[in-house]
Amino acid sequence: MISHRLRMRPERIQSGAKPSTTSIGHAKTMKDSIGIDISKATLDVHRLKTGETAQFANSPTGLRALHRWIGTQMPDIVVYEATGAYHRALECSLSGKLPLVKVNPLQARYFAKACGTRAKTDTLDAQMLATMGKSLNLSPDMPIDKDQHVLKELQVARKALIKERTRLGNREKTQTFPLLKRQSKARLDQIARQLMQLEEALLALLKQSxxxxxxxxxxxxxxxxxxxxxxxxxxxxxxxxxxxxxxxxxxxxxxxxxxxxxxxxxxxxxxxxxxxxxxxxxxxxxxxxxxxxxxxxxxxxxxxxxxxxxxxxxxxxxxxxxxxxxxxxxxxxxxxxxx
Structure with missing residues (x-):
């Protein structure tokens, strides 16, 4: 029953019912909001204004099909959750072409619970993201720089090397067998060289802009x-x-x-x-x-x-x-x- 009420909510607004002016986050006109639930393999999409749903592969082909499905009528916002590496392709492909809004998954879940929704499916999550974008009157994010994902990937690799250097350094202090000490020292020297290479690559990429x-x-x-x-x-x-x-x-x-x-x-x-x-x-x-x-x-x-x-x-x-x-x-x- 809860999810049924959520599906009917946009239809009541479209039918001419005037939203309460005291309600938090409700606009005077219906915002065309699209929600996208992203997983490793698929993109589940819900368009709030029309109630349409669809599913596409989380791949270059699927992203092109998604863009065609949205059509020439540009939505006000397209809401999706930050999902690590899984949302990267969508951002790289559609940033600047669609009004994307990236939201915190925890906040999206809290919003769903505040609406009374306990169930969790990919289709329902897409619908809730679209509802969240309309209800909270979210604004599109700035288009991401084309090199931002590469910079982030280099930064993540650098942090991983620093953690490994710390672990190896602590372990080397307690090692007594000569072979282990030589291997630890060789790996620490390699990490130092790799860190220098990563920092040079980061700086060079930043200097290009x-x-x-x-x-x-x-x-x-x-x-x-x-x-x-x-x-x-x-x-x-x-x-x-x-x-x-x-x-x-x-x-x-x-x-x-x-x-x-x-x-x-x-x-x-x-x-x-x-x-x-x-x-x-x-x-x-x-x-x-x-x-x-x-x-x-x-x-x-x-x-x-x-x-x-x-x-x-x-x-x-x-x-x-x-x-x-x-x-x-x-x-x-x-x-x-x-x-």
Missing amino acids: PKKARAFDILCSIPGLGPVTAMTILVECPEIGTMTRKQIASLAGLAPMVRQSGQWRGKAFIQGGRKFLRDALYMPALVAARYNPDLRQKYQTMTKAQKPAKVALTCLMRKLIELANALIKQDRKWLPKTA
């Missing part, structure tokens, strides 16, 4: 941010320079979450956001606490006020990403404040 090259130079001008951190920020946060202070802090998971209920006041904490972006800012915050004059003063003020060191460092991490966002937006390098 004048916009990214300029952003890289701006990031490197900030005391505390080195080339590796600058590359990580540009790969993990390609939207930098287009958001407000609160948006960039929230995206990095550095905006404090306030907890209050009645007279109870809980401690604020950080949560969510892009973990790899947040991790990349930790060591630069430690460096900035000593060598960045503005942030060093902020850190000392907080520690003198008996704030925990981790809280002060988290504040510096947020200041760094906000500063980076502001400088890229203004297209200027960091300059020390004059007395």
